[in-house]
Structures are given as C-alpha cells and as structure tokens.
Amino acid sequence: MGLEFNKLEWDSEFFGFPVGKIIQDINSENDLKKIHSETDLKLIYYITKKELVEELRSNEFFDVILVDEKVSIQKTLNRDAKIHPKVEIYDEEEVDPDLMRLAFTAGLHSRFFKDKNISHGKAKELYQIWIEKSVKRILADIVLVYRLDKRIIGFMTILTESKNPHVSLLAVDPEFEGRGASFALMSSMEGILISKGYEIVKSETQDQNKKAKLIYRRQGVEFKEKHYVYHLWRNNPTIL
Structure with a gap:
C-alpha cells in the first residue's frame, strides 16, 4: 500500500496554500518523492x-x-474534586482581552509559533480564531477562567464530544504563576466532568515543558505515548 495523505481544507484556506497531513509512517525517500510528485501540498503535517x-x-x-x-497524558478524575471559588464557566459571547492574551500565551510554545516559516502574526491569528471558536462552543464545550479581582489570569478549554473529554488549551498569566491558579483550574475541571458522568480526561503536553509536567505529576496525571511532530515544506528541486 502506498503512502496515504489527506488535504486539510480549513488549514489550506487559512494559510492560503495547499496543506495536508500524512496518515502513515514515512519509511523511505521514495515515500516523500511520491507525495511530492502526486500532490501540490506546500505544507504537510506529520505526527x-x-x-x-x-x-x-x-x-x-x-x-x-x-x-x-x-x-x-491521561488522568482518572478525582471524585472529590470541587469547583474553586475563583473559577467559573466563561459564558460571554465576546472574548475578553485578558482571555485573548492568555490564548496567545497558550500557543507560544506550539508548533505554529516554533516553525520558522510561519510568522508570529499568522500564528497569533490562528490562536485568536481558536479562542473565538472555543467561546462560541465550536472548538470547545467548556471554557473555564480563573479571575483575580475581576481580571482573568488563567483559563482552560475542554472538548467533551468523545467518550473521554480532552483539554485543548491551558494557560496562566506568567505574572501570577505559583499562586495555585493551575491547580484550581484542574480541580474545577475535574469537578465539572465528574458531575457530567466522565471518569477520565486526556490531553497533551510538550515533552520539553518541565514546569507543566511537574504540575501534572503533582495532580496524579499519567504520561503515555510520545509523538514527534514534523512540518514538511515543499522544495522545488529538479527531479531527474
């Protein structure tokens, strides 16, 4: 069977050129030659x-x-978890400026900000759309915010469309790190999901993010499989 790949329509429209995803392992240079010759994809995601x-x-x-x-990562939900008094479900239709800023913070170490071929402006636009669609309940079902004196200093988005809910975005204002906001958001998320009948929550984290991994370990999170994420950008060599 040859190498399989899919064109991603939304990503292609967003970036303004053909974007796709490889859905099988790359085993040889012939695999890359095949996808280069058989498609017009300029950017390909490979996990x-x-x-x-x-x-x-x-x-x-x-x-x-x-x-x-x-x-x-995966966590068995704590049945004794409670919603923290400073955490609430965000139910406004527009994105608060503090929430927008935190969405950019959540993306700073993401693959789109780390790719030298994608401008920070375009990466920020991607996360702007992400948080806007999360607030509109398109890319998330639950948006939690941690408020301190009416200011949002932390947030989390949760998608519950599958058997096991998934935390997509999580960030705390660096100015307020170490004050328990991450733990409050985690506990509140668990309390809400337990009340909805869920038992497990899943997510991902960067392997290099030692601070986040330490927080997760303290919360009893299990670390599962590691994946390498590549962006393949089309070259235009003369193929003999």
Missing part, C-alpha cells in the same frame, strides 16, 4: 511515534522541521 532518521530529514523533496515533541 509519528519514531523520530525521523537524518537521511529522511535531509531529503531533496521537503524541508523537514521538527516542531514539537508531544506526550499524551
């Missing part, structure tokens, strides 16, 4: 459990960039 060997990263068809190393 894999094994790191690409140097021979494939240095191929003549695509500029291969390692943009993230993600670890899947």
Whole structure:
C-alpha cells in the first residue's frame, strides 16, 4: 500500500496554500518523492511515534522541521474534586482581552509559533480564531477562567464530544504563576466532568515543558505515548 495523505481544507484556506497531513509512517525517500510528485501540498503535517532518521530529514523533496515533541497524558478524575471559588464557566459571547492574551500565551510554545516559516502574526491569528471558536462552543464545550479581582489570569478549554473529554488549551498569566491558579483550574475541571458522568480526561503536553509536567505529576496525571511532530515544506528541486 502506498503512502496515504489527506488535504486539510480549513488549514489550506487559512494559510492560503495547499496543506495536508500524512496518515502513515514515512519509511523511505521514495515515500516523500511520491507525495511530492502526486500532490501540490506546500505544507504537510506529520505526527509519528519514531523520530525521523537524518537521511529522511535531509531529503531533496521537503524541508523537514521538527516542531514539537508531544506526550499524551491521561488522568482518572478525582471524585472529590470541587469547583474553586475563583473559577467559573466563561459564558460571554465576546472574548475578553485578558482571555485573548492568555490564548496567545497558550500557543507560544506550539508548533505554529516554533516553525520558522510561519510568522508570529499568522500564528497569533490562528490562536485568536481558536479562542473565538472555543467561546462560541465550536472548538470547545467548556471554557473555564480563573479571575483575580475581576481580571482573568488563567483559563482552560475542554472538548467533551468523545467518550473521554480532552483539554485543548491551558494557560496562566506568567505574572501570577505559583499562586495555585493551575491547580484550581484542574480541580474545577475535574469537578465539572465528574458531575457530567466522565471518569477520565486526556490531553497533551510538550515533552520539553518541565514546569507543566511537574504540575501534572503533582495532580496524579499519567504520561503515555510520545509523538514527534514534523512540518514538511515543499522544495522545488529538479527531479531527474
């Protein structure tokens, strides 16, 4: 069976050029040659459990960039968890400026900000759309915010469309780190999901984010599989 790939319509429209995703492992340079010759994709997302060997990263068809190393995480929900008094479900139709700023903070270490071929302006636009659609309950079902003197200093978005809900975005204002906002958001999320009948919540974190991993460990989070995330940008060599 040949290498399979999908064109991503929303991403293509957003970036203004063809974007796709490889859905099988890349095993040889012939795989890259095939996708180069059979599609017009300019940017391809590739997520894999094994790191690409140097021979494939240095191929003549695509500029291969390692943009993230993600670890899947999972937590069994604490049945005694309660909603923290400073945490509330965000139910406004417009995005509060503090919430928008925190959405950018959540994305700073993401693959879109780390890719040298994507401007920070375009990456910020992506997270602006993400938080706007989360507030409108398109990309999230629950948006939690932590308020301190009416100011939003932390937030979390949760998607519950599958059997196990998924935390998509989480950030705390760096100025207020160490004051328990992350733990309050986590506990509140667990209390809400328990009340809805869920038992497990899932998410991902960057393998290099030692601070986040420490917080998760203190919360009893289990670390699962690690995945390497690559962006493949089309080169235009003369193919003989």
